[in-house]
Amino acid sequence: MCYNKMRCAKIRRNLSAYIEKELDADTTNMVAQHLLSCNACKDAFNALHRLLQELSVMEKVKAPDDFMDSLQARIKKDYLFGRLARSLRVPSGIKVLLQLGAGVAMAGLLFFIVRPPEIKRIAQSDPVGIQVERESNAVKSALPAKSSAVDEKPESPPLIELALLLPGQLTERRDVFQPFMESEAGLTKKDLKSRKQKATSMESDTPAALGRAAALSTSDINKIVRKIKGRLVKIEYNSRNNSPKIFTVEMPAHEYENFLRALQGIGKLSRPPAFSPAPESKLAEVRVRVLVQVP
Amino acid sequence: MVNNRSRRSSISDAELIKEFQGGAEGAFDELVIRYKDRIVNLCYRLLGDYQDACDTAQDVFIKVFEALIKFKFQSSFYTWIYRIAVNTCLNRIKSLEFRFKKMIKRVGNPEIRGNPSLSCSDEFLSPAASLESKERSIIISGAIDSLSGLKKTVVVLRDIEGLAYNEISEITGLKPGTVKSKLARARAGLRKKLKNVL
Numbered sequence: 001m002c003y004n005k006m007r008c009a010k011i012r013r014n015l016s017a018y019i020e021k022e023l024d025a026d027t028t029n030m031v032a033q034h035l036l037s038c039n040a041c042k043d044a045f046n047a048l049h050r051l052l053q054e055l056s057v058m059e060k061v062k063a064p065d066d067f068m069d070s071l072q073a074r075i076k077k078d079y080l081f082g083r084l085a086r087s088l089r090v091p092s093g094i095k096v097l098l099q100l101g102a103g104v105a106m107a108g109l110l111f112f113i114v115r116p117p118e119i120k121r122i123a124q125s126d127p128v129g130i131q132v133e134r135e136s137n138a139v140k141s142a143l144p145a146k147s148s149a150v151d152e153k154p155e156s157p158p159l160i161e162l163a164l165l166l167p168g169q170l171t172e173r174r175d176v177f178q179p180f181m182e183s184e185a186g187l188t189k190k191d192l193k194s195r196k197q198k199a200t201s202m203e204s205d206t207p208a209a210l211g212r213a214a215a216l217s218t219s220d221i222n223k224i225v226r227k228i229k230g231r232l233v234k235i236e237y238n239s240r241n242n243s244p245k246i247f248t249v250e251m252p253a254h255e256y257e258n259f260l261r262a263l264q265g266i267g268k269l270s271r272p273p274a275f276s277p278a279p280e281s282k283l284a285e286v287r288v289r290v291l292v293q294v295p
Numbered sequence: 296m297v298n299n300r301s302r303r304s305s306i307s308d309a310e311l312i313k314e315f316q317g318g319a320e321g322a323f324d325e326l327v328i329r330y331k332d333r334i335v336n337l338c339y340r341l342l343g344d345y346q347d348a349c350d351t352a353q354d355v356f357i358k359v360f361e362a363l364i365k366f367k368f369q370s371s372f373y374t375w376i377y378r379i380a381v382n383t384c385l386n387r388i389k390s391l392e393f394r395f396k397k398m399i400k401r402v403g404n405p406e407i408r409g410n411p412s413l414s415c416s417d418e419f420l421s422p423a424a425s426l427e428s429k430e431r432s433i434i435i436s437g438a439i440d441s442l443s444g445l446k447k448t449v450v451v452l453r454d455i456e457g458l459a460y461n462e463i464s465e466i467t468g469l470k471p472g473t474v475k476s477k478l479a480r481a482r483a484g485l486r487k488k489l490k491n492v493l
Contacts, residue, residue, distance in 0.1 A: 016479035047486050047493045054493070055454035059432055061339045063331040064349060071327060071353050075360055 007034065011041050015048055157250060157283035162260075165291050166216055166267040216266060216290055221247055224262045228255040233285065248287045256284045263288065304328075308372040315363055323363065326372070327356055333456075334380050340451040341384040342393075343440040351387050355380045370465060377452070378466045385444050431492060438488040446481035449474055454482075 011034045017023050018031045035042045218235065221244060225232050230251030238245040251259055263269060303311060303325040314322035334355055339348035358379050366375070387393050439447055445467065452463045453474075464471045486493065 012483070013479065016482050017475065022475070044486065047490070048482060050493045051482065051486055051489060052454055054431070054435055055450070056457065058435065058455055059429075060332070060336045061345060061348070063335040063352065067331050067335070067349065067353070068324070068327060071356055072324075074353060075357060078357070 008038060008041055011035075011038070012044055015041075015045055018045075019048060019052065157253075157285045160256075160284060160286045161289070162263070162269055162286060163289045163291055164216075164263055164267045164269060216244055218244055220266065221249075224259065225249055225251075227262060228252075228259045230255060230259070244290055246287065246289050248285060250283055250285050253282055253284045256286070259286060309368060312363060312366055312368070312372060316366070323360060326359070330376055331356070334376065337377065337380050337451065337456065338384055340436075340439065340455055341381070341447060342387060343436065344396075347387070347393070347396075351383055352380070355383050358383065374462055374465045377458075377462075378468075381448055381452075381466055385448070388444055434492055435485075435489060438485050441488065442481055442484060445469070446477055446484070449478045450481045450485065453478055 011031055014023060014027060014031055018028065021028075023031065035045055221232065221235070228249075228251050230249050233248040233250050235247040236245045237243065249259065260269065303314075303322060308326065308329070311322040311326055315326075331352065335348055335352045338351045338355070339345055342348050342351060355376065359376055362379075366372070439450060442450065448467055449463055449469075452458045452466060453460075458466070460471045460474055463469075463474050467474065469477070
């Protein structure tokens with residue numbers, strides 16, 4: 001019986017290496033001496049020895065008879081395409097480029113699908129389109145007449161942009177002291193919410209249009225267009241009060257001056273036209289942005 | 296065809312691999328014939344289920360078929376295919392499907408709870424084995440199966456397959472010292488579990 005439990009634990013840790021004859025001479029001697037005197041450790045040693053014998057003679061399973069056939073069938077079925085791809089042997093440089101291209105295309109597609117609502121809204125609204133169109137037309141107008149004559153495509157009429165300032169009545173005005181006074185007066189949540197919505201919608205308009213543009217109606221525009229024998233191409237309304245915000249008119253080039261005069265009869269043209277239509281052009285396209293002047 | 300087969304059965308693994316890399320797919324068949332039993336046995340010992348072992352062994356040979364064209368002879372084919380087999384089995388053990396299947400087996404057979412390998416299909420074992428040794432073998436298999444992945448791997452590779460420490464180290468990617476310590480702990484665990492059998 002061995003009473004030195006720490007020594008026994010150390011011996012048992014070394015039993016595996018002792019059986020494998022991997023211990024140095026001193027430790028091997030120490031283990032051998034201990035096994036002679038400690039029955040518990042000797043039992044453990046014998047059990048380990050029997051375990052290793054059992055493991056070494058364990059039955060070996062064999063592959064089933066149809067292993068080879070089913071493996072060949074799987075290889076033919078699953079890896080026909082893989083072998084075909086291998087046989088193409090795409091160079092690694094091109095492979096990297098293809099992977100990069102596929103990654104970029106995937107990222108673009110994902111961005112298009114899950115783009116933020118803010119970007120979607122901007123993309124759907126016309127002002128950007130107007131701006132792009134304006135830039136493209138500015139480029140077109142900057143081209144010399146010779147190059148435009150060479151161009152085979154039918155030439156679109158030059159686009160002229162104007163801003164019409166109407167003498168407006170500012171029905172609501174933001175006062176820096178107003179919120180404070182209102183809060184002091186104990187406004188309900190609903191009132192505050194409606195005030196906030198109004199303020200937001202006002203801020204979302206163009207800076208000049210702080211008031212409500214109600215002085216110009218669609219019928220006024222139609223009248224002017226009929227007068228100059230033109231055509232109303234497009235009209236956009238202010239979402240807040242349904243008054244015309246931007247309208248585009250196509251007209252005979254020689255009626256351009258009359259159109260300006262008709263507009264000046266309604267309001268002030270804050271942005272004088274940068275150029276008149278060229279004498280040889282038969283049509284002119286004018287885009288007018290309607291703004292309400294702050295009193 | 297028959298001559299080719301008999302010629303291949305006498306040449307080394309490395310020469311077969313070179314033939315395969317040169318376009319002779321028949322060389323791969325010879326490698327499969329040489330290693331299929333060993334790989335199925337290894338997978339069976341690691342997974343504890345014969346059908347799973349056969350499926351996984353097929354996966355191993357498919358991986359070998361795919362990668363053999365790039366084999367660079369930096370290690371022996373023997374250790375290379377064993378490494379693939381061990382990794383495939385360890386991944387299989389980790390897979391949810393395998394765990395679920397094992398759990399279903401245990402729930403379906405409450406008497407084998409705690410001794411999972413009793414569910415192994417043992418009809419493929421040698422018919423010459425006696426009933427007693429068969430039972431003993433099943434109990435030992437169950438004890439091995441209850442070990443954790445790497446401990447089970449080192450016990451199977453060292454004590455059942457009889458590989459050297461450096462080969463086990465190469466196959467598992469562990470340092471030789473770690474292999475030895477894991478083996479000692481695994482053996483001690485097995486000895487405790489099989490106290491009544493040994």
